[in-house]
Amino acid sequence: MGFCSALALWGAAILQPAAAAPVTAVDDEGRTVSLAQPAQRIIGLGPHTTELLFAAGAGDKVVATVRYGDYPEAAKRLPQVGDAHLLDLERIAALKPDLLVVWMHGSAAAQIDRLRALRIPVFYSEPRRLADVGSSLRRLGALAGTPAAAQAAADRYDAELAALRQRHAGRPPLRVFYQVWHQPLLTVNGQHMISDVIGLCGGVNVFGPQAALVPQISQEAVLTARPQVLVTSTLDGRPDDSLRGWQALKHFEPIARQRVVLLPADHISRPTPRLLLGARQLCEALEGFRVGMP
Known part of the structure; x- marks a missing residue:
């Protein structure tokens, strides 16, 4: 036809x-x-x-x-x-x-x-x-x-969003780098939904001020931003090759202090009710990282 x-x-x-x-x-x-x-x-x-x-x-x-x-x-x-x-x-x-x-x-x-x-x-x-x-x-x-x-x-x-917001309001901030993709290296700015999730959990998106919604950046820019936590997503939330470029940097704080969060892609990248699954996982991870921090 x-x-x-x-x-x-x-x-x-x-x-x-x-x-x-x-x-x-x-x-x-x-x-x-x-x-x-x-x-x-x-x-x-x-x-x-x-x-x-x-x-x-x-x-x-x-x-x-x-x-x-x-x-x-x-x-x-x-x-x-x-x-x-x-x-x-x-x-x-x-x-x-x-x-x-x-x-x-x-x-x-x-x-x-x-x-x-x-x-x-x-x-x-x-x-x-x-x-x-x-x-x-x-x-x-x-x-x-x-x-x-x-x-x-x-x-x-x-209601679930309000409960999460109340639970994590006022928590000590953590500087977060979110890796969208590794080749080329992509992240999100402060207008992206993922950045809103980071903020919900008491995180600060280190590339929030970028002009592009999904800016391409360099590894040097990430190191200069000095994030405390690295967050990314994989198909099923399990490790893959996307973090290989960071693992060799033993003095990179998220690697040195084992502050890396892997989320299932559908739970963080799709603006649907399942987004709260990723938000809850990220918030719990950041809360765990805060334990023992000065």
Whole structure:
């Protein structure tokens, strides 16, 4: 089926009469997304967007996802329509979605513009702070017609976040270097969600003032910043080769004092309720490091 044929099929679908009241939500780009009725055929164009939709009670309305959109288990059974860099526009159109939930930094803008030309509503999702996860759940629940389930999930998340914040408030600060990737060496600045997690645990992101959201840095810059703790993520939270460049530096404080934290990647890199699993692990690790410190 060609792109134009898929467009015709999708256009016929949207002419069906609405069966429910209109719904509205503001996305993370500040755009108002309005639907004539709650969405029934949603595509999550990002791993975290798919996970958020399921968490908001809309899993049975998600008809496709992208590569790595693999949580919860039911998401693994969904058809995939591309990845963060290249989308299958014909397949997306053929699925006749009435809402696309897009990861802003993961999807090619030109491709999203082509989907917009089909008049498919697009909700941009880019949570930046821990508090944004609960808000995202509520807004997606509104668009999907699952406000009660979304509200319950958001309330649970907010309560767990508040408890963590209270437990670790006022703890002695620790200087933290977060390694996103090792070749090239990448970190996060103070506007990144991961930096918010570090702050929640009483850590200070040593590269917080950087201008880029995910800046490339040198090993010398890290040594000059003098972090007390090195944090990174791996696929399953187990050691891999990503720390090899640091292990030979016996006088590098995180190595010398064994202050290295390995987190499962999905528990720290995806802005979903599972982010609190990574936050809890990091907070507990930093608290353990504080024991015996002057």
